[in-house]
Amino acid sequence: MSTLDELRENFRFMVSAVVSQVEQTLKFLQAPSHRGMDKITSGDDYIDTLKSLIEEKTFQLLMTPQGMSKQQAALLRSMNTITSNLERMADFAVNIPRQMNHLSEPSFVTSFGFEKLFKEVLSGLSHIVRAVERRDAGLAFRICQCEFNLDSLHQECFATVLKDLRAGGEPGDLVTVLFISNYLERMGDSLLNIGEAILFSVVGEKMKIHQYRALTDGLGSQGEKPPISQVEFESIWGTRSGCRIGVTRKQSEDAARPVLFKHGNLAKLTSEKENTELWDQIIPGLPPKIWEFQPDGEGNGSVLMEYLTGCTLQDMVLNAQEEELGNALFLLEETLGQAWTVTRREGEITADFLGQLKRRQEAVFRMHPEFDTGQLGIGDLPLHSFGSLLGMVEKATEGLRAPFSVLIHGDLNLNNIIYSGDGERIHFIDLHRSKYTDYVQDISVFVVSNFRLPVFQRELRSRVDASIEAFLRFAGKFARVTGDDTFEARLTMGLARSLFSSTRFEMNRRFSREMFLRSVYLLEKLKDHQGRPWSEFRCPVKALVY
Amino acid sequence: MTEQMGRFKHQSMQDSQSIVRYLTALKDGFENGALVFSTNGKRLVLKPQGLVNLEVEAKRKGEGIKLSLKFRWTEEEPATEEGGQPLLIETYKSK
Structure with missing residues (x-):
């Protein structure tokens, strides 16, 4: 036995x-x-x-x-x-x-x-x-x-x-x-x-029972209060952002309508609801439909939304046939290209990548104290601490801004993109961080969400590499067409930021160190460029090949 | 006087252009007779004297390449950062 x-x-x-x-x-x-x-x-x-x-x-x-x-x-x-x-x-x-x-x-x-x-x-x-x-x-x-x-x-x-x-x-x-x-x-x-x-x-995923109560309330106020046995949890998407997401299917005589239930911070869910509605106006059907929204009076709320069938892009990168994956990435590029074009607003903007990075610094160092090396040196060669390097990059990149803003997803990682079951379109989920800013933010988050997949087997890794390269080619082309000549410099900042903050979730010490060192490498390149025009800066994309 | 330390470690990601800065810093150290490594104000000063055992190892394992340079020597007494100290000459005791 x-x-x-x-x-x-x-x-x-x-x-x-x-x-x-x-x-x-x-x-x-x-x-x-x-x-x-x-x-x-x-x-x-x-x-x-x-x-x-x-x-x-x-x-x-x-x-x-x-x-x-x-x-x-x-x-x-x-x-x-x-x-x-x-x-x-x-x-x-x-x-x-x-x-x-x-x-x-x-x-x-x-x-x-x-x-x-x-x-x-x-x-x-x-x-x-x-x-x-x-x-x-x-x-x-x-x-x-x-x-x-x-x-x-x-x-x-x-x-x-x-x-x-x-x-x-x-x-x-x-x-x-x-x-x-x-x-x-x-x-x-x-x-x-x-x-x-x-x-x-x-x-x-750890769930608290009050989530289920909120769930039944939600279904109930739609006019049908089902006994609990009809509510069936099918699977779950765990996110790291403090909301817990479960998938339920309502079993009625006519048709089963799968719904997604989220319970969490009210402010966050409210902005998710508003952003979802905004996106639906721009590209109808891109986000899920919202069926029900319920504040619970204790600073929390519940949302019942359409459960989108299909797979996340992460599943696609890891499991799908090359052709299907290619189709999914093509649809993503189409969708982003359309969204960026339609929502483009003239006027410079900054996504404040370095500020975002600084705000995560404490959490990262708490998780990985060994990254906080302090000020080192070999002979006359100074090896800057992370903090002082950041200060130098801030100075070097002062005034570096995107020439226009667009409506971005705000957390465009592989898990927040659903490839529809029929292969006809993609959907965006988890839109609570969506806003008008530098599109490079979405690009860098997407690229790093590919990079940080804990996939080390050569064949699979080359799929990840290929998906990163293809996406960067698309983004670079969009930048060229729109005359955005500082794109590569901002992309480098965005990548450094995402690589650094992703180490918070990476328990594999070797891999988290890789990400940290690559982030430092990118920041060093930005620092060394000081004084020269940012339009001449080239993003060392090899830092994204593992 | 700056505090001394017994160990220095640094790891970073470089490309073949930027790596030259590190090699130059080490080269300069050997030429000047003192390699100074510092961490938050503490220093480790190495003064290669006499013979230095140099080991160069390069290997390829699949796609992974490793090139290591190892320098080993002995110093009669802990090196201090003060360069202008009078030189003490001692007779070697037989071991």
């Missing part, structure tokens, strides 16, 4: 041990006995042992040198979280019989209807194994739902206890009842954690 199979078996045992522990506790509550107490205590030891075993095996598997798929790793992580929470639930189960000692008469508890709370707990537990094994988000949600039911049952109990206390009830007994109810309510908290952990293993 493989370690993974053993782990699954241990996990199933763990769940059933906790189920039996909770059942024993209920029995004890109904008819306390020494034998019942002994059973519960020994059951707890068994659960502790199983927990250590599962913990050990998950870590062992996670440390396997050959690695594993993201999905498998997410499953192991979630099994570990579930196990910890199960163990906590078992501890609460042991604490309940202990409370019974404080009662003047054990049968005192029978009138408080604890059976209902136990039923909720047991119902939550009964879904765990199936939800994990089938990666079932619907079941995961039902587990989460138990927490809300337990909360309201606990509230009822709390209210009864208060009422009885006021009526002169026995305080010792009533406080004990409250403690028991509280332990059951805390089991609900653990069930919520378990449900969320299962969702994590299904969608590969």
Whole structure:
């Protein structure tokens, strides 16, 4: 039996041990006995042992040198979280019989209807194994739902206890009842954690349950309030920008309409909504349609938008046939060329690449303190610190501005471009940073999002290189046609900026160092050009070939 | 007096034009009899004297090329940055 199979078996045992522990506790509550107490205590030891075993095996598997798929790793992580929470639930189960000692008469508890709370707990537990094994988000949600039911049952109990206390009830007994109810309510908290952990293993992204509530509200106010089981999470696009994105499909009789749900910072979602609408006026159908927009009153909001079928350009670069990839890149160039031409506004503008870079400096150095080398020198040759190099480049490039502005995407990385399933067009998503500025910003972000793909196998890498080169050729041509003669200098700044800030997300030390050194190389070239016309500057594009 | 240090390390990306500046800095150091490496004001001064063991290694592994130059020598006592110190001549003790 493989370690993974053993782990699954241990996990199933763990769940059933906790189920039996909770059942024993209920029995004890109904008819306390020494034998019942002994059973519960020994059951707890068994659960502790199983927990250590599962913990050990998950870590062992996670440390396997050959690695594993993201999905498998997410499953192991979630099994570990579930196990910890199960163990906590078992501890609460042991604490309940202990409370019974404080009662003047054990049968005192029978009138408080604890059976209902136990039923909720047991119902939550009964879904765990199936939800994990089938990666079932619907079941995961039902587990989460138990927490809300337990909360309201606990509230009822709390209210009864208060009422009885006021009526002169026995305080010792009533406080004990409250403690028991509280332990059951805390089991609900653990069930919520378990449900969320299962969702994590299904969608590969940490989700908070209130996102699902917002989601059902959104669907509901469109006139159809579906039961939760109809909301099915299909996949997820994780972004690094603080919003979490899930894909849901509404199953109605006529046609399934997949919708994308986003929950996050209200200001960010508001600008995304406004920019999406703006883009839709410029190139209809380029961004997704927005179905619903809901502020939640706590500085957050939810958006339900059209789920665009197709693949991201990142998938295309990595997996598609050469011809399909060529078509996707051609469509991207067409779309950008059209957008830049239509939205062009005369008047100089700066994207402030160096300012953007400076604002990321602290975060990058926190992640990679070794980049902050300080001021070095070899004989008379000064080797500038990153900060002082930046200062020199700022001075050298003072007054360097784009001759016109256009509406840019604002975060044109490979994951924010969707190639439609029919191969007819592309779409832009995640438009919250869209604005009128230097088009070089989009170009450099796009190029670096290709470069930073952690692809090191020669054949795949040359696809990445080719996509970068083709795109730069297109962008250079646009610059020539529009008479933008400082394009290459600004492009170099933009690339330096994106290479530098991308190191924040790169855990592979060698690759992040590569990106950092290339960023410094580009900045050095800009510094050395000081005093000469920027129209003569040539971007050393070889810095983008890995 | 400037603080001394025992180690200097620098890594950068260069092209064949800009790399010449580094080689020139090292060449100048050898010609002047002192190679000065500095980090945030701390200095490591190396004074190659006597024989210097030079190792040149070039290799190609697929598309990756590595060329390394290694200089090794011993200094009788830690070099100081003061150039005008009186020269001490000591007899070598047998080991």
